Amino acid sequence: MASELRPISDQLRRRRTYRRVLGGIFYGLFLASVCVGIVGLVVLLYEVLSNGLPWMNWQFITDYPSRHPEEAGLFSALMGTMWLMAMTALFTVPVGVGAAIYLEEYAPRNILTRVIEINVANLAGVPSIVYGLLGLALFVTWFQLGRSILAGSMTLSLLVLPIVIISSREAIRAVPDSYRQAAYAMGADQWQVIKQVILPSAAPGILTGTILAMSRAIGEAAPVIAISALVYLTYVPAHPMDRFTVLPIQIYNWIARPQDEFRGLAAAGIIVLLVILLTMNAIAVFLRNRYQVRSEE
Amino acid sequence: MRVEESKNISDQIISRRRGAIRIEGFIVKWVFFACAMISILTTTGILFTLIYQATSFFNEISIWEFLTGTRWTPILKPRSYGVLPLVSGTLLVTLIAALVALPTGLMTAIFLSEYAPDKLRRVVKPVLEVLAGIPTVVYGYFALTFVTPLLQTVFEGLIVFNALSAGLVMGVMIIPMVSSLSEDAMMAVPRNLREGAYALGATRYEVSIKIVVPAALSGIIAAFILAISRAIGETMLVTIAAGATPSLSFNPMESVQTMTAYIVQLSLGEAPVGSLEYNTIFAVGLVLFAMTFVMNLLGFWIVRRFRESY
Numbered sequence: 001m002a003s004e005l006r007p008i009s010d011q012l013r014r015r016r017t018y019r020r021v022l023g024g025i026f027y028g029l030f031l032a033s034v035c036v037g038i039v040g041l042v043v044l045l046y047e048v049l050s051n052g053l054p055w056m057n058w059q060f061i062t063d064y065p066s067r068h069p070e071e072a073g074l075f076s077a078l079m080g081t082m083w084l085m086a087m088t089a090l091f092t093v094p095v096g097v098g099a100a101i102y103l104e105e106y107a108p109r110n111i112l113t114r115v116i117e118i119n120v121a122n123l124a125g126v127p128s129i130v131y132g133l134l135g136l137a138l139f140v141t142w143f144q145l146g147r148s149i150l151a152g153s154m155t156l157s158l159l160v161l162p163i164v165i166i167s168s169r170e171a172i173r174a175v176p177d178s179y180r181q182a183a184y185a186m187g188a189d190q191w192q193v194i195k196q197v198i199l200p201s202a203a204p205g206i207l208t209g210t211i212l213a214m215s216r217a218i219g220e221a222a223p224v225i226a227i228s229a230l231v232y233l234t235y236v237p238a239h240p241m242d243r244f245t246v247l248p249i250q251i252y253n254w255i256a257r258p259q260d261e262f263r264g265l266a267a268a269g270i271i272v273l274l275v276i277l278l279t280m281n282a283i284a285v286f287l288r289n290r291y292q293v294r295s296e297e
Numbered sequence: 298m299r300v301e302e303s304k305n306i307s308d309q310i311i312s313r314r315r316g317a318i319r320i321e322g323f324i325v326k327w328v329f330f331a332c333a334m335i336s337i338l339t340t341t342g343i344l345f346t347l348i349y350q351a352t353s354f355f356n357e358i359s360i361w362e363f364l365t366g367t368r369w370t371p372i373l374k375p376r377s378y379g380v381l382p383l384v385s386g387t388l389l390v391t392l393i394a395a396l397v398a399l400p401t402g403l404m405t406a407i408f409l410s411e412y413a414p415d416k417l418r419r420v421v422k423p424v425l426e427v428l429a430g431i432p433t434v435v436y437g438y439f440a441l442t443f444v445t446p447l448l449q450t451v452f453e454g455l456i457v458f459n460a461l462s463a464g465l466v467m468g469v470m471i472i473p474m475v476s477s478l479s480e481d482a483m484m485a486v487p488r489n490l491r492e493g494a495y496a497l498g499a500t501r502y503e504v505s506i507k508i509v510v511p512a513a514l515s516g517i518i519a520a521f522i523l524a525i526s527r528a529i530g531e532t533m534l535v536t537i538a539a540g541a542t543p544s545l546s547f548n549p550m551e552s553v554q555t556m557t558a559y560i561v562q563l564s565l566g567e568a569p570v571g572s573l574e575y576n577t578i579f580a581v582g583l584v585l586f587a588m589t590f591v592m593n594l595l596g597f598w599i600v601r602r603f604r605e606s607y
Contacts, residue, residue, distance in 0.1 A: 023502035030412060033404035034421060037476075040469040041428050047443045048435070098332030106326055107333070118597065120336050125523065125593040126586065127530025129557050130343060132564070133582045137346035141570050158339050165336065191322035219432025222532035222561060226578075229567040248434045248533070255438050255537055263442055270435050277430065 048274070052267030060268055064234040065250065069261035074269050076233040077250035080149070081218060081276075083237055084246055087153035088160070088217055093210055095157070096164030097199075100206075103165070104172040105194055124162040131159045132226025140227060150240040152227045159223060160213040167209025171202040204291035211284040215277050221248035247273045347586055350579030357573060363580060369543035369559075371577050378577070380584060382543035386553035387585075390464045390535055391528040393549060397468025398528075399521055402475025403510075406517075409476065410483035411505045422477075429473035437537030440466040445538065452550065458540030461549040467534055474524045482516020483509050515603035519596045526592035530585065532557035556585045 063073025099120075107113040135155030145151040175198050183193040224246050230253060237244045247269060254266035355363070358378045366379015405425070409418050445462040449455045486509050494504045510517065540552030541562055554562075560578045568575040 019500055019503070023500045026502045026506070027412065030404045030408035033401045034408050034413075036401050037405065037425050037428055037469065037472045038421070040472075041424060041431075043443070044431070044435070044439045047439060051442070095332045095335055098329045099336065102326075102329035102333040106329060116333050116336060119340055121597060122590070122593050123336060123339060125526055125589065125596075126343065127532065127557065127589055129530065129532045129560050130347075130582055130586050130589075133560070133579060134339075134343050134346050136564075137350055137579070138342055147567075158335075161336065161339070189318055189322055191325050192318065194325075215430065219430075219434070221432070221434045222536075222557065225561055226564045230565045248432055251434050251438070252533065252537065255434070255441060263438075266438055267442075270438060273432060274435070277432075281427075281430065 048267050048270050051264055052269075052271045055264045055268035056271060060265075061272070065232065065253075069259070069265055072254075072262075072265055074247065074250050074272065076236055077245050077247045077269075078272070079236040080233070080244035081246045083149050083240075083244060084153050084156065084224070085214055085218055087149060087240060088156045089210065089214060091154060091157035092160055092164050092213065096161050096210075096213075097168050097206055099161075099165045100168030100172055101194060101198075104169050105190065105198070120162050120165050124166070127222075128159055128220055129222040129226065131155055132223030134158065135223065136226045146241065147228050147231075147243055148241045149237055149244045152224055152244065152246075153240075155223055155227055156217045156220065159220065160217050163213040163216060164210055167212065168202070168206045171205025171209065172198060174205060175201045204287050208284045208287045208291070211280050211287075215280045215284075218276060218280070219248055219273065221246075221252055224249060225252075247276075343586065347579050347583040350576050351583045353571075354573065354576035354580045367545055369554075371574055372563075380556075380581060382545045383554060383556045383559055383581060384584065385545050385547065386460070386539070386543065387529055387555040387557070389460050389547055389549065389553055390467060390539055390555055391525060393461060393464025394467035394471060394528045395521075395525055397465055398471045398475050398524060401468070402472045402520070402524070403479055403517060405472060405476040406479035406483060407505050407510070410480050411501065411509060425473040425476060428470070429477075431470075433470070433531060433533040434537070436466050436470050437534045440534060440538035455550055456540075456552060458538065458542075458552040459550055460539050460553045463535050463537075463539035464549065466538065467528055467531055470531075470534065471524045471527055474527060475520050478520030478523065479513070479517045482513035482520070485516070486512040515599050519600045522592050522596040522599070526589045526596065529592070530557065530589050532561060536561045556581050560585075 059071075060073045061078065062075050063071060064076055065074070066072040103113070103116065107116075132155065135151060135158075139145050139151035139154050140147055143151070145154075179197050179201060180193055183197045188196070228244055228246075228249070230249070231243055231245050233243065233245050251266050251269040251273065254262040254269060257263075363378055363380050365381065366377060367381050368377035368379050369382045370377045409421060413421065440462045441457075444466055445455070445457060445459065448459075448462055448465075455461075490508055490512060491504050494508045499507070535555045536558040539555060539558060541554050541558060542552040543554045543559070544551060546553075559581055563574060563578050568578075
């Protein structure tokens with residue numbers, strides 16, 4: 001009896017070994033896949049830092065672009081980015097939060113609401129250059145705003161609006177229902193509840209989402225090129241109707257030149273851009289953590 | 298008397314105040330509604346401007362010539378307006394990116410969802426998020442100054458601007474998109490399916506591949522589609538690294554031009570408003586928008602339609 005069973009159990013043992021080995025091989029593959037992204041990031045950062053740090057100095061920040069790499073800086077692009085971001089935030093926040101409040105607090109469950117929701121999700125997937133074309137035809141040409149900061153910021157607002165709407169909705173949804181019920185029980189009407197109860201408690205979440213949306217906008221080059229084209233600026237824009245350039249375009253401009261020195265400048269510009277992005281993200285993470293701790297108490 | 302009078306007055310004040318609040322609330326509601334409608338207006342605006350400008354292009358160049366022509370030389374004489382080389386360039390780079398990102402992203406998601414201990418996941422996920430947050434101009438720089446020279450040491454005679462380098466870097470760029478959406482889908486697979494399989498003696502690898510991946514398949518496919526749509530619309534990376542030579546060839550060693558890169562190339566030069574060149578970017582933009590729009594709708598539809606409810 002026992003000898004009859006042995007061949008089968010041998011087969012089983014072999015099969016089990018095979019399955020174990022196969023599992024081990026795939027474990028290695030899965031681990032290697034995770035490493036692709038991480039190694040990619042590390043190499044990218046190393047490449048940027050090693051090429052860019054020699055070019056980093058105070059003058060690089062405060063100088064205007066120049067044909068001579070030693071004298072070139074990104075001051076006009078940095079100021080252009082600041083202008084663009086401030087105005088984009090000005091347009092995006094009220095509209096984005098307003099739309100989120102409507103969808104969470106007011107919207108009836110009907111076809112129109114469904115269409116708006118699907119539409120917002122879909123807009124988030126439209127390529128950014130298409131927004132650039134929209135801005136070029138609509139704001140630059142038809143509204144006759146020209147290739148101005150105003151036209152650029154309105155275009156970028158439309159681009160990041162879906163992000164602000166989606167994150168604000170999540171923040172509003174996270175406000176406990178008991179807050180609403182308590183406020184209604186005190187005799188408040190809907191707008192008072194929103195203004196005095198929901199918005200204050202959703203504010204940190206909304207702010208976090210807004211910062212993340214702005215950090216998306218700050219890195220965008222394609223739509224801004226469609227609006228502002230490649231412009232050589234040796235002054236700081238002083239008015240919303242002025243022409244402008246931004247950091248990613250200045251970086252692109254330096255990358256596109258054949259001389260090696262300009263590649264170094266591009267890397268230094270990337271460092272500045274990444275530092276700004278990192279700061280914004282750190283603020284967002286800080287706000288998120290602080291907010292989470294408080295709501296758990 | 299006095300008491301009643303004052304009560305009357307306070308009633309009036311309260312009711313007037315209530316009326317004011319009600320009117321304010323009414324106005325506010327419609328203002329918020331208008332905010333929400335801006336998203337609809339944006340879509341309408343995109344469709345309208347693209348179609349309007351493309352129509353004036355198609356008044357001069359037939360749609361047939363545009364869609365089937367095999368040469369794209371709108372700025373050089375002899376001028377020719379066949380969009381196929383731009384489409385093939387886009388598809389070539391996208392294909393290379395997909396070959397990198399889809400398997401890597403899926404396996405990353407499997408590792409994060411099925412293998413990684415909580416602590417490791419809490420470190421790896423933010424790192425991948427950083428990867429997703431880096432501006433695409435930076436990836437272009439990386440492709441041109443690091444990956445291309447590296448590839449040139451492997452493939453002798455590889456030219457500076459080529460589809461391979463741009464595609465590989467784009468693949469790494471969209472890994473986080475594939476992995477985070479796929480991971481969400483896998484995390485939603487209920488625990489008891491896994492436990493059932495383990496109880497039958499399955500190994501961790503078998504549970505991952507034969508239970509979790511099939512159960513999360515709709516989410517994974519949606520992740521693939523959305524990532525590919527993102528790759529099609531990606532602009533600066535291909536503008537910098539893939540070159541500006543519209544070409545029908547599917548050779549990854551050659552320089553190609555994508556639809557997005559063409560739009561940027563023309564935008565850099567400020568084409569005069571209303572000229573034929575100015576209108577070409579809208580015609581190309583319309584093709585680009587149509588392709589990504591269909592893929593996005595398909596992605597969302599799959600998520601909704603095939604979502605397994607446990």
